[in-house]
Amino acid sequence: MGNTSIEHPTTSSVSLLVVNPSLDSLLRQFWEQKEIEISKPVNPDDVFCEEHFLQTHSRDASGRYSVSLPFKKGCTSLGVNRHIAMKSFFNLEKRLHKQPGTEAPYQAFLTEYEDLRHMNVITKPSSYILPHHCVFEQTSSSTKIRVVFNGSALDSKGSSLNERLLPGPKLQNDLSDILISFRVHEVAICADIRMMYRQIMLRVLHQLVTDEGAQYPLASNALIAHSYVDDIVTGAASMKEAEKLKTELINLLSKGGFELRK
Known part of the structure; x- marks a missing residue:
C-alpha cells in the first residue's frame, strides 16, 4: 500500500503514511499476543524422588547403576508375607x-x-x-x-x-511424538535394550547421558528424545549417519552395562 488520504468528517484532510508490515512480522505478533503461559504445579513427591535419586544412585566398577527405592515419607515398614x-x-x-x-x-x-x-x-x-x-x-x-x-x-x-513407593515424575517421552519424528528420517533405526530391568534398580538412561553423553551427541539425543522405556525408535538422514548413530548407541549404552538387540 502507498500513501492514503483519510477525510475526517469534521476536520481538514490529513495525509497518513500506512506501512504494510511483512507477513512474518504479522505472524510473530499474532503468536506473541495469543501465547498463554501455563505454569505447571510442582509435585513435592516428584521433587523428593529427584533428590532421592541424586543422593542415592551409584555405579559399580563395570559402570552399572544402582539406586535405593524411593519409599514414601512416613510409610510403615514392610510386613510379613x-x-x-x-x-x-x-x-x-x-x-x-x-x-x-x-x-x-x-x-x-x-x-x-x-x-x-x-x-x-x-x-x-x-x-x-x-x-x-x-x-x-x-x-x-x-x-x-x-x-x-x-x-x-x-x-x-x-x-x-x-x-x-513413590512413582516419581513422568520420564517417558510421548509415544505419538516419537512415532511422528520417526517418520521424518531417511534411514530408520529400531532397537531395544536387552534385559534392561535387570541391569538397574531404577531406570537411569537420562543419568547415563549426563555422565557419559558428551562423547556421543547423536546417541544422547536419541536416548533423550526418541526412546520409550527400553525401546529406541529413531533414524538418520543417510546410511553413513545411521551407522555412526548405531555405533554411538552401542558404545554409550555399554558404559552403563546395557546391551542393544534386534
Missing part, C-alpha cells in the same frame, strides 16, 4: 506341572538369572519376599518366557510394596 509368597510359588509349580514343555524353560530362565548374577541364593530369607510368576510369550522373537514380580501383593499389614 512369607506364607503368601510360598503359596504363590507352589501354585506356580502346579501350573507348570500341568503344562508340558513349560517347566524346563522356566528352570533355564532362572538359571540364567543366577549365572548373570541378577539374583543370588540366600539361606535366610527376610520376612518380606516378593512373589513372582511366569508368563509365556509364544509370539515374542527374543524372550519366550518372562518372570513377573508382583509388587501389588499384600503383606500382613494389608499393604503392598507398590503402595509404599
